[in-house]
Structures are given as C-alpha cells and as structure tokens.
Amino acid sequence: MKSLYLFIFLILINTSLFSQNNDHYFKFNISDRSEIQTLTKIISIDNVDGNTVYAYANDEEFLQFLMYHYDYEILSTPSLVNPKMSSLPDEIRDWDTYPTYEGYVAMMYLYDSLYPNLCSVINIGSSVQGRALLFAKISDNVSTKEPEPQFMYSSTMHGNETTGYVLMLRLIDYLLTKYGIDPFVTYLVDNMEIWINPLANPDGTYYGGNHTVNNARRYNANNKDLNRNFPDPRVGPYPTGPWQPETIAMMNIASANHFVMSANFHGGIEVINYPWDTWSRLTADNNWWVYVSRQYADTAQANSPSGYMNALNNGITNGYAWYQIAGGRQDYMCYFQRGRECTIELSDVQLLPPSQLPAHWNYNYKSFLNYIRKTLYGITGSVTDSATGHPIEAKVTVLNHDIDSSEVFCDSLFGKYYRLIHGGSYSLQFSAPNYYSKTFTGVVVNNDSTTVLNVQLRSTSSPIVKNENNIPAEFNLLQNYPNPFNPETTIGFDIPKSTFTQLIIFDALGREITTLVNEELNIGSYQTKWNAESYGSGIYYYQLVASDYTETRKMILLK
Numbered sequence: 001m002k003s004l005y006l007f008i009f010l011i012l013i014n015t016s017l018f019s020q021n022n023d024h025y026f027k028f029n030i031s032d033r034s035e036i037q038t039l040t041k042i043i044s045i046d047n048v049d050g051n052t053v054y055a056y057a058n059d060e061e062f063l064q065f066l067m068y069h070y071d072y073e074i075l076s077t078p079s080l081v082n083p084k085m086s087s088l089p090d091e092i093r094d095w096d097t098y099p100t101y102e103g104y105v106a107m108m109y110l111y112d113s114l115y116p117n118l119c120s121v122i123n124i125g126s127s128v129q130g131r132a133l134l135f136a137k138i139s140d141n142v143s144t145k146e147p148e149p150q151f152m153y154s155s156t157m158h159g160n161e162t163t164g165y166v167l168m169l170r171l172i173d174y175l176l177t178k179y180g181i182d183p184f185v186t187y188l189v190d191n192m193e194i195w196i197n198p199l200a201n202p203d204g205t206y207y208g209g210n211h212t213v214n215n216a217r218r219y220n221a222n223n224k225d226l227n228r229n230f231p232d233p234r235v236g237p238y239p240t241g242p243w244q245p246e247t248i249a250m251m252n253i254a255s256a257n258h259f260v261m262s263a264n265f266h267g268g269i270e271v272i273n274y275p276w277d278t279w280s281r282l283t284a285d286n287n288w289w290v291y292v293s294r295q296y297a298d299t300a301q302a303n304s305p306s307g308y309m310n311a312l313n314n315g316i317t318n319g320y321a322w323y324q325i326a327g328g329r330q331d332y333m334c335y336f337q338r339g340r341e342c343t344i345e346l347s348d349v350q351l352l353p354p355s356q357l358p359a360h361w362n363y364n365y366k367s368f369l370n371y372i373r374k375t376l377y378g379i380t381g382s383v384t385d386s387a388t389g390h391p392i393e394a395k396v397t398v399l400n401h402d403i404d405s406s407e408v409f410c411d412s413l414f415g416k417y418y419r420l421i422h423g424g425s426y427s428l429q430f431s432a433p434n435y436y437s438k439t440f441t442g443v444v445v446n447n448d449s450t451t452v453l454n455v456q457l458r459s460t461s462s463p464i465v466k467n468e469n470n471i472p473a474e475f476n477l478l479q480n481y482p483n484p485f486n487p488e489t490t491i492g493f494d495i496p497k498s499t500f501t502q503l504i505i506f507d508a509l510g511r512e513i514t515t516l517v518n519e520e521l522n523i524g525s526y527q528t529k530w531n532a533e534s535y536g537s538g539i540y541y542y543q544l545v546a547s548d549y550t551e552t553r554k555m556i557l558l559k
C-alpha cells in the first residue's frame with residue numbers, strides 16, 4: 001500500500017492536476033448513504049444532494065480518496081471576475097463590496113473607536129500566516145462585566161464562504177448605529193453581551209492576497225478544514241490531527257467566556273443545520289432546535305423571493321441526517337462548552353458576487369436579530385450560597401430530559417444560568433460540590449418567554465441541624481453562641497408547627513446581607529451556623545420569620 005501511495009503521488013505531482021498545497025473541489029456519486037461514514041473521515045464533504053457528494057480535499061486527502069475508485073468530476077473553485085474590493089470604510093459601508101484585509105481590520109477598530117461605550121474589539125490570536133482573528137464585543141457599558149448572557153456569531157471558517165463575512169461586519173454596524181434609535185436593537189444591546197467574529201479563517205479568504213477575495217479557499221494556510229478540527233464528542237480531541245492556531249484561539253475564547261448561544265455561518269446551500277453532526281441521536285432539546293431553526297428559515301423566507309432558504313426540509317435539517325462530520329465547531333460548542341450552536345448556510349453560491357450582498361442582508365438581518373433574542377428566553381436566574389450570598393457555579397439539570405452534556409452551569413461571576421428550552425413543564429435540579437442539592441418540580445416555561453427561578457443552596461459545612469428529641473410548644477429564637485464571635489457563630493431556634501421559615505442576617509444599618517434559612521421546616525428545634533469571614537467587626541442582627549412569628553436579636557462580630 002505504501003509503495004502504491006508513493007507511486008500515485010509521484011505520477012500526480014508531475015501532472016498539471018496537482019500543485020503543492022492545492023485544494024481540490026469535486027463531485028461524485030455514491031450508491032448508498034452508508035458510504036458517507038467512511039468518506040467523511042477522509043475528505044471534507046461540503047454537500048450531499050441525493051446521491052451526489054460535493055467535497056473538498058487537500059493533496060493528501062485527495063490521494064486517499066482516489067484509492068476508493070469513485071468516478072469523480074473536478075469542479076472549478078469559485079472565483080469572481082474583478083470583484084469589487086475596497087480598503088475605505090466609506091466604500092465598505094455601501095455593503096456591496098468585499099473589504100480588503102486591511103480594510104476589514106480598519107473597519108473593526110474604527111467601530112471600537114467610534115463607539116467606545118458600546119463596542120470593544122478583541123484580538124483573540126493570529127492565523128497561521130499572522131492575520132488577526134478579531135471579535136467585536138457589543139454591549140451597553142461594554143467595558144463593565146454585567147450579569148448578562150453572552151452570545152456569539154462567527155463566520156467564514158471556510159475561507160471561500162464569504163457571504164456571512166460581510167453580513168456580520170454589517171451586523172456590527174447595524175447594532176452600533178441603531179442603538180438608541182431602534183427599540184429592539186437597544187433592548188438586545190442593553191441586556192446582552194454580543195460577540196461577533198466576521199472572519200474566522202482570514203488566510204483562506206485572502207489566499208489570493210490581502211487585496212482580493214479571488215482565489216479564496218476553504219482551508220487554512222496549513223491545508224486544514226477548520227470545521228473538522230475541533231474536539232469531537234464521538235471521535236475524541238483530535239479528529240484531524242493537531243489543533244490549528246485558529247482552532248486554539250476559538251477554543252480559548254470559548255473557554256474564557258460563557259457563550260449561552262451561538263451560530264457559525266457558511267455558504268454553498270441555504271439551510272439551518274442544527275446538532276448533532278457527529279452522531280445520529282438527537283439532542284435533549286431537539287424540539288427547541290426545530291422551533292428556533294424553523295423560525296430562522298421562516299423569517300428569512302418571508303423577507304426574500306421564493307426559493308431562498310428552503311433547502312432540505314424547507315430550510316432546516318438535523319446535521320447528521322444531512323451528512324455526518326466529525327470535528328465541527330457546532331458540536332464542540334454544544335458538547336464541550338455546553339452552549340447551543342447551529343450552522344447557518346447563507347447562500348447557494350459560496351463566493352457570492354458582491355453586488356448580491358445587500359439582498360442577502362435584507363433576507364437575513366431580521367433572522368439574525370431574532371436568533372440573538374432567543375438567548376434571553378427559557379428558564380433563567382441566579383444560584384447563590386444561602387449563608388454568604390456568593391454566586392455558585394452550580395450545575396442545572398433538567399430531570400428526565402438532559403442527555404449528552406445538555407446540562408448547563410452557572411457562571412462564576414454572578415452565578416447566573418440560562419437554560420434555553422422548549423415550552424413545557426420541567427423538574428430542575430440545582431447541584432454543586434459541598435452544597436445540598438435542590439429540586440424544583442413543575443417549572444413552567446412558554447416558548448418565546450422567560451421564567452425566572454432564583455435559587456439559594458445551603459453549604460454542607462453550615463447545615464441546619466435538627467434536634468430530633470425536642471418538640472417545642474412555641475416559636476423561639478435563641479441567643480447566638482459564642483457571642484461575641486469570630487468568625488463563626490451558632491444560632492438556635494424552635495419551630496412548633498410545619499411552616500415556611502426564614503432566618504435573615506442584617507448589618508447595623510439594617511441592610512439584609514444574607515439568608516441562612518429560606519425553606520419549609522417541620523416541627524423541631526434547629527441550629528445553624530453563620531460564618532462572617534468576609535464581613536467586618538460590628539453589630540449584626542438576625543431575624544427569624546416563621547408563620548406570624550417574627551423575632552430579632554443582636555450579635556457582635558469582634559475580629
């Protein structure tokens with residue numbers, strides 16, 4: 001096999017078909033869909049239309065493909081005759097032109113400087129050839145971390161699928177220029193942190209040089225398909241060899257943040273592809289994905305001539321049902337980052353003539369905004385420590401529902417969670433190491449609305465202890481001991497009948513600083529501890545509220 005490989009390689013390298021580091025675009029027919037499972041490990045399938053497979057391959061992949069003896073037809077890689085290009089922001093903002101690489105970078109930093117309170121441009125790393133990988137982060141008070149969900153759009157990890165590149169640049173412009181004018185845009189920017197990366201594979205897009213998108217190609221400068229290069233839930237961490245610099249930069253930014261929802265844009269067909277790509281089983285939230293994808297496609301269809309965004313199942317498809325891939329970013333973001341990411345294919349033509357970009361903006365911009373809006377729906381709230389009020393990175397599990405890493409976690413800064421989910425009634429369990437879990441049943445949420453559920457978990461190191469032998473006759477709040485104390489003290493109280501009970505701590509100014517008990521308690525005598533490690537010396541009050549009974553006592557923290 002080795003000598004055959006070498007033999008073919010030596011022949012081909014001397015023909016005009018091959019030049020070094022080429023990518024090959026071709027189509028061929030399969031006789032059975034099961035053949036895709038083998039082929040997708042070898043070549044980069046771009047589309048499967050009936051029995052016809054459209055694929056890309058680098059030299060090495062193409063040689064492997066030849067071993068299978070398919071009749072194939074080489075297709076010309078898309079190119080444009082003198083596409084309109086510009087380096088000038090004023091011309092780029094006509095949106096019927098492709099920016100040069102320098103024009104793109106200048107535009108991004110121009111937004112940063114024109115809208116310092118709304119936009120911050122973040123360089124997450126460099127491509128193989130040293131081009132910048134840029135995000136525009138957009139939010140009100142953009143330099144202040146606020147308890148808002150993070151959303152992410154990223155485009156053109158296949159360098160020749162350029163429609164989303166310009167449309168994302170335009171979306172940045174739209175959000176910034178419409179802020180304070182358009183109520184919907186203002187609402188999104190006020191309540192979320194929106195991250196937009198227009199160009200994830202600049203080396204592929206500017207393969208023909210920084211001044212043109214002609215000769216743009218799918219792969220990065222190392223001949224790797226970036227959308228096959230991410231850790232995969234089925235195959236493992238390295239589905240196609242070492243991680244590329246572009247992949248590592250994206251993984252780092254995803255790990256450093258908490259993207260609740262995202263999408264990555266492609267071209268070559270017009271369809272929304274929802275997870276999974278790697279295996280046939282459906283996500284826990286398949287009905288939510290169908291709902292969200294359907295709404296994207298319906299909205300795009302309503303804003304375009306007939307025939308747009310209606311491929312496969314009238315514009316939506318499960319990824320695996322279309323064709324299987326491993327190493328895609330969508331599955332990585334969903335499985336390893338516990339986000340919700342889909343793949344949106346914006347135009348049948350990969351390298352869209354620039355004159356058609358404005359029309360594609362009109363077809364899609366309402367869907368772009370509506371998809372972002374979905375981040376704010378579902379079940380949301382914060383999880384905090386009942387004794388300290390500190391945020392907890394709790395795990396939120398939807399019982400009898402979650403599978404394949406669909407559970408979400410609270411963020412570390414605010415303890416906020418966002419559980420996007422289809423309308424229904426659910427049981428939610430909140431858990432964290434060293435805390436007692438809590439379960440809420442019958443949590444109802446409707447589509448396109450928000451259910452708020454804030455949760456306090458009690459630390460296992462400061463339990464409410466019940467004295468089983470004592471059946472008190474009346475409510476009673478005991479003096480804490482020791483008193484004065486530093487930093488821990490014990491508070492006892494009696495509950496003569498089952499009732500909802502709160503034990504709240506106030507500072508000397510009467511400000512509520514924490515809640516030690518906040519739940520239904522049965523008859524009994526109880527003790528709980530308060531650790532005042534993070535508070536200063538002084539007088540504090542603790543108050544018991546149970547049924548009609550309220551009692552307040554004083555204690556002294558002496559450090």
Ligand SMILES: [Zn+2]
Pocket residue numbers: 158161227265266267
């Ligand atoms: Zn693509």
